[in-house]
Amino acid sequence: MNGARFNRSFFDRPVLTVARELLGTRLVRGESGHRLAGRIVETEAYDGTGDLGCHARAGRTARNASMWGPPGHAYVYFTYGMHWLLNLVTGPDAYPAAVLLRAMVPEEGEGEMVARRGGRVGPALTDGPAKLCQALGIGSDQDGLDLCAPGAPLWIEAGTAVPDAQVVTGSRVGLNSVPEPWKSIPWRFRVRGLAPGLRGAIAHGPAEAPPPQPPR
DNA sequence: AGCACGATTAACT
DNA sequence: GTTAATCGTGCTC
Numbered sequence A: 001m002n003g004a005r006f007n008r009s010f011f012d013r014p015v016l017t018v019a020r021e022l023l024g025t026r027l028v029r030g031e032s033g034h035r036l037a038g039r040i041v042e043t044e045a046y047d048g049t050g051d052l053g054c055h056a057r058a059g060r061t062a063r064n065a066s067m068w069g070p071p072g073h074a075y076v077y078f079t080y081g082m083h084w085l086l087n088l089v090t091g092p093d094a095y096p097a098a099v100l101l102r103a104m105v106p107e108e109g110e111g112e113m114v115a116r117r118g119g120r121v122g123p124a125l126t127d128g129p130a131k132l133c134q135a136l137g138i139g140s141d142q143d144g145l146d147l148c149a150p151g152a153p154l155w156i157e158a159g160t161a162v163p164d165a166q167v168v169t170g171s172r173v174g175l176n177s178v179p180e181p182w183k184s185i186p187w188r189f190r191v192r193g194l195a196p197g198l199r200g201a202i203a204h205g206p207a208e209a210p211p212p213q214p215p216r
Numbered sequence B: 001a002g003c004a005c006g007a008t009t010a011a012c013t
Numbered sequence C: 001g002t003t004a005a006t007c008g009t010g011c012t013c
Helices: A014-021 A109-118 A128-137
Strands: A025-031 A034-049 A074-079 A085-089 A097-108 A155-158 A167-171 A188-191
Touching: A014 A034, A014 A097, A025 A097, A034 A128, A085 A128, A097 A109, A097 A128, A097 A188, A109 A128
Parallel strands: none
Antiparallel strands: A025 A034, A025 A155, A034 A097, A034 A188, A074 A085, A085 A097, A167 A188
């Protein structure tokens, strides 16, 4: 059976907690009869106006408005003139924090993902934040989408728990002009040996352990 | 109204 | 390892 849609209480916690616990969960795009899905294997946390690596550092703008809304919504933004990136909003309403989804291991609908990615196959399919969005067809239309709303075409459900021994942390990617300590603070989380590359993917098949902090 | 730049990717040396 | 592609956004003038 497929897991239940994670509810708002999962996202209504500190962004670092959510970024860690999203590892191993399943990101699903679509509806009950048509699913594209994969295991999340890399995330990054962005925490409020005080985090100079976070888009919220400049205050609320039209672009980052979603991040200031309630937890459990998507914050999707456009960058480098061609790429869309997906974040999941965390923490209480009006507190601007979100988790950037950087990589996943495809599990369902891989053929459609390949088509959306221009025929590319293998690790390059979903091993980057913009690749993941392209593979799942995520763009401006999904900005502000509530992942916790019944019927919404994007959600998180239980996957396989990732033990601490398999979690690698490091500095966030691409913050070249961000001052320290924000540039180097270890708020990037990934599953050991995965992303980049996605080789040795989390085993497919039924989940054998409950997700961390299962929602209810 | 103009401009510098970006939570990236893919192609190339 | 280096760099072009490409344009919305937010800041400066």
